[in-house]
Amino acid sequence: MFSFKLGLKNLTRQKRRNVITILVIAFAFFGYLFMDSVMGGIEEMSFSNIKNYDTGNIQVVHPEYWKDREKLPLENLIYINQDIVDSIKNLDGVLGVSPELRFKANLNNGIDEVSVLGLGISSEQYNEVFATQNYIIEGSMFSTGESKAVIGVKLAELMDLKVNDYITLLVRTKEDTFNTIDVEISGLLNAPNPMINNGVVFVPLDIAQQGLNVGDGVSLLALKTASGDEDKIAKVLMDSFKNKDLDLKAYSWRESAESVIAFSTAKKGGAGTILSVVLLIGMIGIVNNVILSALERTAEIGMMKALGMREWEIVFVFMVEATGIGILGGLAGCLIGFTGVGLMAKYGFVDYSAMGVDISEFGLPIDKIYGTWNYPAFSFLFILSIMVALLSSILPAYWAAHKDPVKAIYHR
Amino acid sequence: MSLLELKGVKKIYQQGKIKVPALRGVDLIVEQGEFSTIFGPSGSGKTTLLNMIGCLDTPTEGEIRLNGNKVSDLSRKALAMTRRFNIGFVFQSYNLIPVLTAYENVEFAIRLIDHTSELKVKERVLKILEEVGLKGLENRRPNELSGGESQRVAIARALVKEPKLVLADEPTANLDSKNAADVVKIMVKMNKELGTTFIFSTHDPMVMEYAHRYINLKDGMISADERRG
Numbered sequence: 215m216f217s218f219k220l221g222l223k224n225l226t227r228q229k230r231r232n233v234i235t236i237l238v239i240a241f242a243f244f245g246y247l248f249m250d251s252v253m254g255g256i257e258e259m260s261f262s263n264i265k266n267y268d269t270g271n272i273q274v275v276h277p278e279y280w281k282d283r284e285k286l287p288l289e290n291l292i293y294i295n296q297d298i299v300d301s302i303k304n305l306d307g308v309l310g311v312s313p314e315l316r317f318k319a320n321l322n323n324g325i326d327e328v329s330v331l332g333l334g335i336s337s338e339q340y341n342e343v344f345a346t347q348n349y350i351i352e353g354s355m356f357s358t359g360e361s362k363a364v365i366g367v368k369l370a371e372l373m374d375l376k377v378n379d380y381i382t383l384l385v386r387t388k389e390d391t392f393n394t395i396d397v398e399i400s401g402l403l404n405a406p407n408p409m410i411n412n413g414v415v416f417v418p419l420d421i422a423q424q425g426l427n428v429g430d431g432v433s434l435l436a437l438k439t440a441s442g443d444e445d446k447i448a449k450v451l452m453d454s455f456k457n458k459d460l461d462l463k464a465y466s467w468r469e470s471a472e473s474v475i476a477f478s479t480a481k482k483g484g485a486g487t488i489l490s491v492v493l494l495i496g497m498i499g500i501v502n503n504v505i506l507s508a509l510e511r512t513a514e515i516g517m518m519k520a521l522g523m524r525e526w527e528i529v530f531v532f533m534v535e536a537t538g539i540g541i542l543g544g545l546a547g548c549l550i551g552f553t554g555v556g557l558m559a560k561y562g563f564v565d566y567s568a569m570g571v572d573i574s575e576f577g578l579p580i581d582k583i584y585g586t587w588n589y590p591a592f593s594f595l596f597i598l599s600i601m602v603a604l605l606s607s608i609l610p611a612y613w614a615a616h617k618d619p620v621k622a623i624y625h626r
Numbered sequence: 627m628s629l630l631e632l633k634g635v636k637k638i639y640q641q642g643k644i645k646v647p648a649l650r651g652v653d654l655i656v657e658q659g660e661f662s663t664i665f666g667p668s669g670s671g672k673t674t675l676l677n678m679i680g681c682l683d684t685p686t687e688g689e690i691r692l693n694g695n696k697v698s699d700l701s702r703k704a705l706a707m708t709r710r711f712n713i714g715f716v717f718q719s720y721n722l723i724p725v726l727t728a729y730e731n732v733e734f735a736i737r738l739i740d741h742t743s744e745l746k747v748k749e750r751v752l753k754i755l756e757e758v759g760l761k762g763l764e765n766r767r768p769n770e771l772s773g774g775e776s777q778r779v780a781i782a783r784a785l786v787k788e789p790k791l792v793l794a795d796e797p798t799a800n801l802d803s804k805n806a807a808d809v810v811k812i813m814v815k816m817n818k819e820l821g822t823t824f825i826f827s828t829h830d831p832m833v834m835e836y837a838h839r840y841i842n843l844k845d846g847m848i849s850a851d852e853r854r855g
């Protein structure tokens with residue numbers, strides 16, 4: 215079609231302006247893809263923080279405990295029966311099972327007191343599920359039966375504690391009487407999870423059980439699975455608990471991580487805002503381009519009208535050109551985005567430890583953050599660029615085509 | 627039936643609060659195949675008259691008939707269709723599309739009315755370019771053509787759809803005398819060969835020489851109308 219060809223050829227006019235518009239669109243695109251990748255990276259990091267240092271992939275708990283879990287109750291505990299643990303452990307896809315007793319405690323160093331989360335763990339099993347022990351930077355992990363504790367570096371700093379110092383944990387037993395657990399610090403942790411560094415005291419499970427007077431009770435079993443398998447395995451577990459008439463439920467980490475989900479929601483909101491800005495920039499670029507072209511080609515539009523071209527035919531010529539700019543901008547944006555995201559995914563975009571900044575204070579993970587690939591964002595954005603170009607060129611093109619032919623020809 | 631009939635055509639432009647009468651009652655009959663020039667001082671209404679005849683604008687008062695059909699009160703869309711199929715235009719400043727070659731600039735006009743065969747279109751475009759003496763320059767862009775050559779492309783563009791009527795508003799004003807003469811000679815030749823009716827305005831007495839009919843405009847009215855040869 216001739217008008218189509220003319221529209222394409224018009225792309226070669228005002229090359230500089232077209233290139234600028236294309237670049238503006240491309241960089242707006244890149245900005246979006248970059249942010250999307252960064253946010254994806256942070257999200258992924260938060261997810262893995264939760265999975266690897268806090269909840270494990272799946273938590274097995276008493277349903278009543280689950281409801282109150284934020285309050286760290288000592289009611290509705292699980293009383294470990296080796297058969298159950300073994301049957302869970304032998305399940306396909308389960309890589310580790312770690313019993314955990316969670317409790318509220320006040321940590322006392324002899325002078326000051328601070329409230330902390332106590333975690334009674336069995337160190338070997340804990341190791342199968344969580345990576346935390348890799349981050350012991352001083353001292354070592356305790357073994358079962360030892361009156362020892364491991365705490366985070368931040369907490370140690372706050373309470374002015376070192377390895378081999380003694381601390382007292384003030385707790386309330388199951389019967390609501392006060393008790394103390396006296397332990398020696400055996401190791402200091404600097405894990406990528408800020409919560410662990412700031413406010414957790416690890417003690418051996420049996421020591422915690424004694425101190426809290428809960429017998430064999432544990433708050434939950436944390437399970438490690440291959441990532442992605444959580445929902446499937448949780449369902450299998452639920453079914454088997456039901457069959458065995460056990461009052462237990464299995465929850466994937468997603469369900470126990472509202473804060474993360476909140477971040478994901480915020481991420482979507484943020485992405486939406488950036489997307490609107492990107493689209494607005496694209497729109498302004500295209501509208502500006504069409505208007506300037508139309509002004510420069512007034513006499514030409516007049517000639518087209520004299521030849522008897524209909525308004526929509528002239529609009530079509532302008533729209534082909536605008537859409538061409540949209541497509542080129544979109545392609546260029548995807549290309550730069552591809553490179554940028556590729557680099558971020560490969561080399562990471564921040565390395566706070568290298569920078570000597572501790573961002574855990576801001577609740578952010580400590581490790582290097584890597585960009586994530588979000589392929590649908592690329593195609594989505596590309597299609598959007600075509601739509602934006604089409605839609606935003608209609609009005610200015612119509613304005614151009616609607617000119618009175620006499621005025622257009624003689625520029626009056 | 628005459629090709630063109632104007633009866634009491636008036637055009638009054640509104641400029642702010644002032645009314646500017648550009649045409650003050652023009653009666654004119656043009657027969658098929660005539661080769662006429664409109665001349666007169668600047669501001670006498672030549673361009674306005676050509677625009678009315680060319681269906682680019684409608685008169686404030688009066689009637690214009692083209693091929694017996696009243697065109698003076700048509701809608702914009704109907705006017706566009708009338709121009710598309712019946713009228714060719716040549717402008718003082720050529721108005722070629724810079725990104726298209728000479729061939730494509732001419733092809734443009736025929737594509738608007740002929741969607742049939744590629745071969746026929748090509749044949750017609752090449753033939754008309756040859757007629758106006760541009761054989762071999764088909765693939766040049768407007769910036770690679772002289773003023774005279776550009777205007778010949780414009781004439782080819784106006785003629786390629788074989789309209790009954792070609793209107794040219796000062797087609798030679800931007801050309802030197804040799805090129806101006808060439809361009810007018812081509813119009814004369816096409817008028818003879820195809821029987822196309824030409825009406826062109828000009829200030830140039832040399833160009834006027836070639837016309838068969840002289841229409842003199844003064845203050846928006848025809849003050850003289852002579853035929854010769």
Ligand SMILES: Nc1ncnc2c1ncn2[C@@H]1O[C@H](COP(=O)(O)OP(=O)(O)OP(=O)(O)O)[C@@H](O)[C@H]1O
Binds near residue numbers: 671674
């Ligand atoms: N769009 C317009 N608005 C207001 N007045 C106009 C308009 N177009 C033309 N005129 C006026 O109408 C009169 C006739 O103008 P026109 O352009 O037809 O003259 P012309 O004979 O073609 O002149 P020239 O030889 O300078 O081209 C002039 O007084 C002009 O100022």
Ligand SMILES: [Mg+2]
Binds near residue numbers: 673674
């Ligand atoms: Mg004029």
